[in-house]
Amino acid sequence: MKLITAVVRPERVQQVKEALFQAGISGITLSRVSGHGGEQSIVEHYRGTRVMVEFHDKVEFRMAVSEPFVQAAIDAICKGARTGEVGDGKIFVQPMERVIRIRTGEEDTAALTPVTETKLTPDHL
Ligand SMILES: Nc1ncnc2c1ncn2[C@@H]1O[C@H](COP(=O)(O)OP(=O)(O)OP(=O)(O)O)[C@@H](O)[C@H]1O
Ligand SMILES: [Mg+2]
Known part of the structure; x- marks a missing residue:
């Protein structure tokens, strides 16, 4: 299992979501973040401290996936x-030690497998 973190441009979020769903990946957390990449920074001095001024709005996707889904993701x-x-962003892949689905107590790959036996309504999501 791996934890995949990807930082992308906000305007590409819809395309990334669609591509992930097409690849069979549906367990996703999204956050708005601000970030700075490898580019040369413009620095300013604030009260004697050098600070980077160019942070850009980005969106971070996080998803825990089982091994067969890593490359697809x-x-x-x-x-x-x-x-x-x-500025297109970056993908980080980290080992994932444990995953627990709270409702059932299922662990690891079982906890990452989509729930099919339950009738899903918006209230369940
Ligand atoms: N080494 C890093 N650690 C943590 N976050 C990073 C790192 N590199 C990039 N990011 C995040 O990804 C965002 C986009 O990075 P960006 O695409 O500019 O990377 P880059 O290495 O500068 O590549 P490029 O040359 O294509 O711009 C950053 O704003 C930051 O949020
Ligand atoms: Mg950059």
């Missing part, structure tokens, strides 16, 4: 997020 994120211009 990476491909989907790249497909949805790439414009070819600087």
